[in-house]
Amino acid sequence: MDKYILEIQNISKRYGGNVILKDISLNVREGDTVVIIGPSGTGKSTLLRCINLLTRIDTGKILLDGKDITTKNVSEDEVRQHVGMVFQNFLLFNHLTALDNVMIGLTKVRKMPANQAKEKAMQELRRVGLADRASHYPGQLSGGQQQRVAIARALAMDPRVMLFDEPTSALDPELIGEVLEVMRKLAEEGMTMLCVTHEMGFAREVADRIIFMEHGVIVEEGPPAELFYRPKFERTREFLWKITELYGKHKDEEKPGDTST
């Protein structure tokens, strides 16, 4: 049995009087791709932010490679190097070229010599298919290209886990594919990934597990086929119906919960 790379144990988070995450537990094995879906305001982003410590949890524990990263004496900066994060709106460093965006973590955080860092950064840019855009500034790249640079920037730190928070939802439809393609390739290469996304085609093909969250709890989880075709809860089925319709990519016979296929 593979060891868990990430163990989320009974975590809770509240903002003021609002409980955002309620006693969430979730284990992720090395190489797994987990897709998280759920309605807006459910706490999906908060969950990801808790994992890379951008937000502190109130109760519970998070273990990365068996080590508790939520205790006081753990260095946040150290943990974040091992947890890559990709944001909905890319958040590239505006004043740096694509290459420098990918390099800066290597030179300033990992203190790698410049020539070595440059080589590694170019390698990551090649990995996302953007070696020829190395000297472009974010403002000179399309949204899809910016997001791929952002992925390369996270990959450069050699993370143990990659977190994606709706990486394609700020993109024009025709640019979504190139980003999903990169993510698919990463999954194939064995990267451990947690993705909040409503791209159901991607989820069905790539995810080992889909997690349906609502109101700060995990309502249901399971392999794509199970969740799609045999959801245990009516809420899961309703939600899946809604987003497949919304994203309008699937033929009628593929609609979730329809057992006739």
Added chain:
Amino acid sequence: MLSQIPTYILSGMAITIAVTLVALPMGFVLGLTFALLRVYGGKFLSAIMAAYSTIMRGVPPLVLLFVLYFIISGVINLTPFWAGSLALGVVSSGYQLEIIRGALCSVGSTQMTAARAIGMSRAKAVRYIILPQALRLIIPSWSNEASVVLKDSSLVSALGVAEITRKSQLIGASTYKFLLAFLTAALIYFILVFLTNRLLDYVERKTRIPGFSHHSTL
């Protein structure tokens, strides 16, 4: 006789420029430090910096100049030139604090989040991500502040420093050609301000980030 007026006043130009070159960078160093404390320094320091800026901007520069002059000259023995220039630098720091604070906020917390997400400490994020963008943003407002300081350097004439304004008063009094003297001074100030603004426009264009348009309301 008449040609001696511009020559005499022009001889004060070096002092005017010197006062500006002391006050402006000093205001920048103080303003930058205080702005960083204001934005990232925590509640207590932030409140102190807010108070500092409010006070500095709430008093006429000439009054502040006298107050600071008498404080400074009570502590150490400085020439009026140095005391006046340093005092002007302090006056300017209040304004520069606000300019830089605005830029830091307008670069925004999301750039900070992105930097933290790759494992940068706050200090590194400020140094490598926030400041390089914020300093570009301040150039237009800073250009304006540079002309304010250049013009306010005339205030040190009240301390007897022989810069352009003081020399105009002197030559006006001795020749009874006050209007001509002050018109000459006005022209020199105008040219200096004009050149300063052009220079900073150039710096702004040179440091502009390709493809990036920042719709700030600075």
